[in-house]
Structure formats: C-alpha cells, structure tokens
Amino acid sequence: MKYLYVAAAPEVSLEDHRMVSGLMMSEFGFPVREMAIPAIDFAYDAARRQYNSVPVLEMLARLFPDDTGKLLAVTDRDLFVPVLTFVYGQAQLNGRVAVFSLARLRQEFYGFAPDREVLVERAAKEALHEAGHLFGLVHCAERTCAMSLATNVRQIDSKQAAFCAPCRARLTRTKGVLA
Amino acid sequence: MKNRWQILVVDDEEVMCESLAAWLREDGYLVDTAASGHEAIDKTRQRDYAIYFVDLKMPGGMDGIETMMQIRRTRPEASIIIITAYATVDTAITAMKEGAQEYIVKPCNPEEISLLVSRIVKVKNLQRENTILRKKLSRQYVVQDIVTKNARMHDILALCQEVASLRSTVLIQGESGTGKEMIARVIHNCGDRAQKPMVSVSCASLAETLLEPELFGYERGAFTGAGEQKRGKFELADGGTIFLDEIGDISAKLQVDLLRVLQERSFYRVGGSQEVRVDVRVIAATHVNLQQAVSEGKFREDLYYRLNVIEIRIPPLRERREDVPLLARHFLERLSHELGKDVRDISEGALKLLMDYNWPGNVRELENSIERAIVTCKNHELTEDSFAFLAMNGSAGRVWTPPAGMSLSEMEKVLIISTLQRTNGNIKESAGILGIDRSTLYEKIKRYEISR
Numbered sequence: 001m002k003y004l005y006v007a008a009a010p011e012v013s014l015e016d017h018r019m020v021s022g023l024m025m026s027e028f029g030f031p032v033r034e035m036a037i038p039a040i041d042f043a044y045d046a047a048r049r050q051y052n053s054v055p056v057l058e059m060l061a062r063l064f065p066d067d068t069g070k071l072l073a074v075t076d077r078d079l080f081v082p083v084l085t086f087v088y089g090q091a092q093l094n095g096r097v098a099v100f101s102l103a104r105l106r107q108e109f110y111g112f113a114p115d116r117e118v119l120v121e122r123a124a125k126e127a128l129h130e131a132g133h134l135f136g137l138v139h140c141a142e143r144t145c146a147m148s149l150a151t152n153v154r155q156i157d158s159k160q161a162a163f164c165a166p167c168r169a170r171l172t173r174t175k176g177v178l179a
Numbered sequence: 180m181k182n183r184w185q186i187l188v189v190d191d192e193e194v195m196c197e198s199l200a201a202w203l204r205e206d207g208y209l210v211d212t213a214a215s216g217h218e219a220i221d222k223t224r225q226r227d228y229a230i231y232f233v234d235l236k237m238p239g240g241m242d243g244i245e246t247m248m249q250i251r252r253t254r255p256e257a258s259i260i261i262i263t264a265y266a267t268v269d270t271a272i273t274a275m276k277e278g279a280q281e282y283i284v285k286p287c288n289p290e291e292i293s294l295l296v297s298r299i300v301k302v303k304n305l306q307r308e309n310t311i312l313r314k315k316l317s318r319q320y321v322v323q324d325i326v327t328k329n330a331r332m333h334d335i336l337a338l339c340q341e342v343a344s345l346r347s348t349v350l351i352q353g354e355s356g357t358g359k360e361m362i363a364r365v366i367h368n369c370g371d372r373a374q375k376p377m378v379s380v381s382c383a384s385l386a387e388t389l390l391e392p393e394l395f396g397y398e399r400g401a402f403t404g405a406g407e408q409k410r411g412k413f414e415l416a417d418g419g420t421i422f423l424d425e426i427g428d429i430s431a432k433l434q435v436d437l438l439r440v441l442q443e444r445s446f447y448r449v450g451g452s453q454e455v456r457v458d459v460r461v462i463a464a465t466h467v468n469l470q471q472a473v474s475e476g477k478f479r480e481d482l483y484y485r486l487n488v489i490e491i492r493i494p495p496l497r498e499r500r501e502d503v504p505l506l507a508r509h510f511l512e513r514l515s516h517e518l519g520k521d522v523r524d525i526s527e528g529a530l531k532l533l534m535d536y537n538w539p540g541n542v543r544e545l546e547n548s549i550e551r552a553i554v555t556c557k558n559h560e561l562t563e564d565s566f567a568f569l570a571m572n573g574s575a576g577r578v579w580t581p582p583a584g585m586s587l588s589e590m591e592k593v594l595i596i597s598t599l600q601r602t603n604g605n606i607k608e609s610a611g612i613l614g615i616d617r618s619t620l621y622e623k624i625k626r627y628e629i630s631r
Contacts, residue, residue, distance in 0.1 A: 048286075054194055081198035083262075085286045093204050138207035149206060151290035 002069035003033040004131075007060070009075040010039050016102065019120060020074050020127045023161075027128060030069065037063060040075055051077040053090040053099055060097035070134045071097045072127065078103040088126050088150070091133035094174075098130040105153065122153065124161040132163065136174045140167050184300055185209045185226060189219040189246060190234035190262070195285070199232060199262075199292075206293065209523075216241030216249070223253050229303055230296065235263035235270060244277055251278050256306075258299045262287070311517070325358070325365060326509045329499035335362065335491055342489050343370030348441060350426075350486045351464040353493030355615040356543030359464040360422060362491060367420040372460060375419030378412045383425035383622030387433060392449045395436070401450025413446060417457045425618045426463040426486065427472055428625075434479045441485045461486070466619060496538040496545065504530045506542060510549040511561065522553050525561040532563050540614020547611050592627040595620070599629070 006021040017034060025032040037060070043051045060073055079101045080086050089100025105122040107115045128146040140147035143155075145164035150156040163171060186208050190196040193214065200210040211226065213219040216237055222228075231250060235243035247259045258281075261274040266284040274282050281295055325336055342349065343366050351359045360379060367377040385393055392401070396411030412421055429437065440446045445456045463486045472478035496503065507525055515522040538544055552565035585593075595613065602608040610620045623629075 054198060080286065081202065082192070082194050083199040083285050083287065084202065084289050084292070087202075087289065090201070091205070093201070133205055138205060149293055151288070151293060 002030075003065075003067050004028060004030045005033050005035050005065065005068050005071040007035045007037045007063075007071060007073040009037055009073065009077070011076040012074050012102065016074065016123065020072070020123065023124050023127055024072065024131060028131065033067075035063075035065070037073055040077055043077075045080070048080060049078075050080040050086065051075070051101075053079040053081055053087060056099050057090060057092065057097050060099065064096060068096070070131070072131050072134065073097070073099040074102065074123075074127070075099060076102045088156075089130040091130045093133050093138070094136035095134060098134050100126045100130045105156070110153070118157075121161065122156050125150075125156055125159050128161060128163065132167065132171065135171055137163075137167055137170060140164060142166075184229040184303060185211070186230045186232070186296075187211050187213060187219060187222060187226075187228040188232045189213045189216065189237070189243075190232075191215060191237045191239075192234070195234065202289070202292070203296065206296070208296070215239050216243070216246030219246055220249050220253070223250055228254065228257060230299055231257055231259045232262055233259055235261050235274070236265065244273060247274070247279060248277055258303070260295065307516070311513075325361065326505050327499065327502050328505060329494070329502050331494050332499060332502070335493065336365065338489070338491065339366045340369050342366065343368075345370075345489075346458075346460050347488040348460075348486050349462045349489045349491060350469070351462065351491045351493065352469070353464075353466065354495045354541055355466050355619045356541030357493040357495060358542050359466075359493060360424065362493060363420070363422045363462040363464065366462060367422075367460075370460075372419045376416055377420040377422060378416040379422040379424060380412050381424045381618035381621070382433075383428040383618040383625070385621075386625070387430040390429065391433060391436070394433075395446050395448055396451075396455075397449035398451040401448070405450065408448070411448065413440065413457050413459055414455060416459045418459075420460045420462055423461065423463045425465060425622055427465040427467040427469055427478060428622045431479075434482050438479065438482045438485060441482075496541045500534050503534050503538075503545065506545055507533055507549060510546050511553065514546075514550050515553050518550070518553055520553050520556065521559060522556045522561060523559045526563065528563045529561050529566055532566055532569065536569050543616060544614040547614070588627075591623065592629065595623055595627065596629055599624075 004024055006017065006024055008017040021032050021034050024030075040051050040056050040059070043053070043055045045052055056073070056075070056079070060071055064071055078086060079088070079090065079099065081090060086104065088104060089098065091098030102119065102123055103109060105126060106119055107113060125146050132147045137147050139149040142148060142164040143158060144160045145167055146159055146162060147164070147167050148155070148159055150159060186203055188196050188200045188203070188210060189212075190199070191214055196212045196214065200212050203210045211222060211228070213222055217239065219231070219233070231247070233243045233246050237243060237246070243261050243263070247261065250257060250259060259279050260281040260283060261279045262283050262285050263270065264285050271282045280299065283291065283295070325332065327333065339362060349363070349366060351362055353359050364377060367373060380394060382390060392409070392411065394411050394413055396409050396414055397405050399405060399408050436446065441461060444458065445454050447454060469478055469483055469487070473480045473483045507530060511522065511525055533545070540547070548566060548569060549561075551568065552561045556565055595609070598609045598612050602612070606617055606620055610617045613620065
C-alpha cells in the first residue's frame with residue numbers, strides 16, 4: 001500500500017496541516033498520512049531573504065518514506081527558485097515530491113488584516129495545484145481550474161478549489177500510479 | 180497546442196537552468212537544457228527549438244551573444260530571449276541589435292516569463308498557420324523543407340541549389356515515394372524562375388492521345404470535342420518549369436515530340452501549323468531505370484541524353500534510415516496539427532520499429548503510416564502498438580504462399596486488382612494502401628490492362 005504523505009514544517013500549525021491532509025484525502029481518495037519535516041532554514045538565502053525551494057525538494061526526496069507514493073509538503077516560509085523572484089510552490093512534474101508555501105497566501109503579506117477564510121481557500125487551491133503537478137498535470141488554460149497558472153493572489157482567488165473536467169479525466173487516468 | 184513547441188534553456192549554472200526548465204515544463208512545454216553555448220549549438224542541430232532562453236554570461240569562450248548569433252545561423256526563425264543577472268543598457272542594446280527578441284533580468288517575475296512565452300507562442304502559432312496555408316496555396320518547397328540529415332541527400336540539395344538558375348534539363352530518378360516532385364520544386368523555387376509557374380504533368384496518368392494535347396495544347400477543331408483553342412502545359416509553364424513525372428512511360432511518338440521541344444524550344448499545337456516558342460526549363464522524373472529502357476530499345480537514346488544533362492538519384496528511405504526519426508517527428512508535428520489531434524510525441528520503441536521497417540513505399544508510406552497512427556491514437560503519444568499494422572504489412576504478419584509458378588508481375592497485378600476492388604476503384608486510396616503514388620498506379624493499371 002502506497003500513501004500520499006502530507007508533510008508540514010515546524011512553523012505550520014496543526015490546524016493548517018490537518019486542513020491540507022483532509023483536502024488531499026477527499027480530493028484524491030488515497031490513504032493519506034501526515035508527517036513532520038525539519039525546519040527549512042538551510043535553504044535560506046540571506047541576500048534574497050527567502051527560502052530556495054530547490055534544496056527543499058532535495059531534502060523531501062531524501063526523507064521520502066518507503067511506503068510513499070507522493071509527498072506534498074507545506075511551509076510558511078516565502079519560497080523562490082533561483083531564476084524567479086518567488087514561487088507559491090514547486091513540484092517535480094509527474095515526480096515524487098512537492099512543496100508549497102502559505103506565506104504569500106496570507107492577506108497580511110500584502111498589508112491587510114489577517115483573514116483565515118481567505119488563507120484556507122487559497123491554500124486549498126495551491127495544494128491541489130502542486131499535487132496536480134505531482135500527478136503529471138500541466139498548467140490548464142481554463143482560468144477557474146486549480147491547474148491554471150497563477151502568478152498573483154488575484155489569479156488564485158479567481159480559481160476554484162477543484163480541477164476542471166478534462167484535468168480531472170487526465171488525473172483519473174494517471175493517479176493509478178499509487179494503486 | 181502550446182505543448183508542441185520546444186524550448187532550450189542555456190545556462191552554465193545548473194540550478195538556474197533546471198529551475199527555469201522545471202517552471203516551463205509545468206506550463207506544458209517540452210524543455211531541454213544546455214550547460215554551454217557549444218552544447219546549445221549541438222542540440223540545435225538535432226532538434227528544432229522554437230524558443231531559446233540564453234544566459235548572457237557563460238564561460239568557455241562562447242558567451243550568450245555569440246551563442247545567439249550561431250543559433251540564428253542555423254535557426255533564423257527561432258525566438259531568442261537573453262537572460263542576465265547583470266543588466267546594463269549597453270548589453271541590452273547589443274543583445275537586441277544582434278537579434279534577441281527579448282532581454283530579461285534574473286530573477287524574473289514569474290508573470291513576466293509566463294506572459295512572454297505565451298506571447299511568443301501565440302505569434303509562432305499564427306506564423307505556422309500562415310506558412311501551412313501559404314504552402315497549401317502554392318505547394319512550394321525550399322531546401323529547408325526537406326527533412327534530412329543524410330549526407331547523400333545533403334549533396335543532392337547542394338546540387339539542386341547549384342543548378343537551380345541554369346536552364347539545363349534535370350532527370351530525377353528514384354523509387355516511388357522518395358519525393359521526386361519535392362526535389363523538382365526545390366530546384367524551381369531556388370532558381371531565377373521561382374516567380375514563374377511550375378507545371379506538373381503525370382505522364383503515366385494519361386493515354387497518349389490525351390497526353391499530347393495536354394502537353395502541347397490544341398487548335399479549334401483539331402479533333403472531335405476541340406471546340407476552342409487550348410494552351411498546353413508547355414505554354415502554361417512559359418518562363419517557368421515543367422515537371423514531367425514518369426517520363427519513362429511516354430510513347431515513342433511523344434518521345435520524338437519531346438526531343439524536338441528540348442532541341443528547338445518550340446512545338447506545334449495539335450492540329451496547328453503555327454510554331455509556338457517557349458522558354459521552359461524541363462525537369463523529368465522516373466522510377467524506372469531509363470538507361471536499361473534505352474538498352475532494351477524502349478526509350479530513345481538521344482532523348483535520354485537530352486534529359487539526363489543533370490542527373491539526380493534520390494536514395495530510397497531504407498538507405499537513409501537515420502532520416503526516419505526526423506521525418507517521423509516532422510510528420511507527427513504537421514499532421515497532428517492538420518488533423519486537430521493533440522498527439523505530441525513518439526516513443527523510443529515506436530521509433531525503433533519504424534527504423535527497422537523496410538519502407539517499400541518510402542517517405543510517402545512513412546507519412547501515411549504516421550497519419551494512420553495519429554488518427555487511431557487514443558492518448559498523446561504514438562507507441563509501438565500504434566504501428567501494429569506495419570507488422571502485418573511485413574514479414575511479422577501471417578505467412579501467405581503465392582500459387583506455384585506465379586510471376587512477380589502477375590502477383591503485382593493481382594494485388595492491384597484486389598486493392599482497387601477493396602476501395603471501389605478509388606485511385607488515391609489504393610495508391611496510399613499500396614505505398615505508391617497515383618501516377619505509378621495509373622501506369623501499372625495501363626500496363627496490366629486492368630479495367631476499373
């Protein structure tokens with residue numbers, strides 16, 4: 001039996017961890033397991049004051065338990081890849097590990113008052129998006145699909161926390177990898 | 180349809196290269212990476228990348244600008260985006276002057292890259308559509324359209340360019356389906372006559388009595404049904420090129436007429452007494468061995484030497500197997516677009532199968548096979564299963580023993596008859612199944628006296 005692991009860094013609250021794992025279970029229908037991962041301070045880039053997601057994915061690949069099908073990690077640190085100013089998350093396309101960040105999904109990142117409801121909604125969409133990449137889905141042209149590319153929160157807010165019908169069909173064909 | 184465009188990311192810093200490649204792959208593009216300018220040039224020779232991201236500062240004596248200039252020599256139509264961590268106005272100006280489409284500073288905003296690539300892809304889709312439509316209209320071919328990495332084919336293409344502007348007659352020899360007409364069009368389009376018409380005539384498809392007026396035209400009242408004067412193909416090709424396909428099949432009388440046109444550059448319309456002068460370059464083609472036909476007395480020796488001023492022999496596909504993967508990918512890209520199917524790739528196993536196949540119908544058979552595989556493909560990749568029908572065509576299929584004493588030509592006749600019956604006499608479809616072109620099929624129908 002292979003599990004879909006949802007891992008959380010220490011700064012992520014138990015509530016948020018449960019929220020993501022619950023979503024994964026209901027959306028993908030696989031047995032989901034939770035796990036804790038170490039802090040990602042080693043990936044901190046002082047010049048950019050952000051965390052490089054490339055070594056984070058490498059760490060996740062090393063931590064990959066034997067009974068894992070896919071591993072999705074969540075952090076509250078602001079992530080980047082070297083060539084881009086930031087990323088909401090990064091996944092190995094059709095691979096094993098992915099990570100996404102709550103940092104830029106929070107209203108307070110943009111100077112607004114915290115809004116738990118907005119955060120949960122955005123986190124659900126990003127978790128689905130990165131998990132979709134893990135199952136081989138690429139960006140979707142349908143703006144409301146969770147797999148559509150979002151490069152700002154306005155675009156995330158205009159998506160739905162669900163896959164469009166064609167992406168769902170592709171997912172059904174490919175997610176057998178965990179069975 | 181963006182997934183069909185291929186992107187090459189060139190950066191000596193592996194982490195930069197891989198992170199940009201990963202980002203673009205998530206966007207659905209096919210992405211390769213190169214760690215140096217030299218590697219980028221090598222990969223450019225092997226694959227047709229539409230978009231390049233090239234880092235400005237790279238060690239090894241070949242920086243981003245030099246890499247870009249070399250890429251542009253091989254792929255002038257490619258879009259090149261220079262990326263740099265050290266932006267200055269001077270480098271930006273130099274990059275743009277040397278042909279960079281965009282200049283971006285890393286780290287870049289994800290939105291910027293995404294918009295940039297989607298804008299380039301949109302333009303490329305339009306350009307491709309435009310090219311396809313233009314080609315459909317004019318059916319023109321230039322050297323770049325001949326997909327090959329075979330040394331003999333490169334020699335042929337070089338020869339085509341060399342002789343393109345001469346008026347000398349060209350004789351193209353090659354098996355059915357090797358692309359004789361395409362080579363003729365390359366010669367026509369590369370020369371001074373490119374703006375004038377190239378008129379093709381399939382000599383095997385018409386009986387002698389029809390071919391003569393077709394070639395030379397006729398005067399009013401020349402024969403029953405000649406209600407008014409009509410210009411022939413030679414006149415229509417005036418100033419341009421006439422392509423005479425399956426020249427080996429013309430009658431003895433037409434051989435004499437043709438010899439006269441080649442010598443005098445003039446002829447008489449059927450039923451006419453006035454000499455018509457034309458300036459036409461003749462390119463002839465045949466799949467039969469004309470020299471042998473001459474020795475057997477079936478073809479005039481003087482006409483053979485008139486035609487064979489410049490000789491081009493196109494090798495069959497089985498003698499240039501290295502072209503099979505290139506051609507397969509080329510047809511896959513073009514046909515999946517034309518057929519509106521989202522088939523993006525072809526598996527290594529399928530390519531090996533195609534490489535091992537003997538291709539009696541040459542490039543045309545390969546094109547038909549790819550089309551058939553795309554039409555029946557249920558996902559995004561052609562696999563070995565997609566080409567199962569080839570195994571049935573070849574020795575892997577069921578063993579069939581012909582009746583004892585049956586000659587090769589008898590067997591060919593039986594096969595043509597049964598194919599025609601299966602297609603209700605549809606010549607195009609039958610030719611496709613048999614892996615020969617229509618004119619060859621007409622010629623064989625005529626030779627075996629098969630009634631349709």
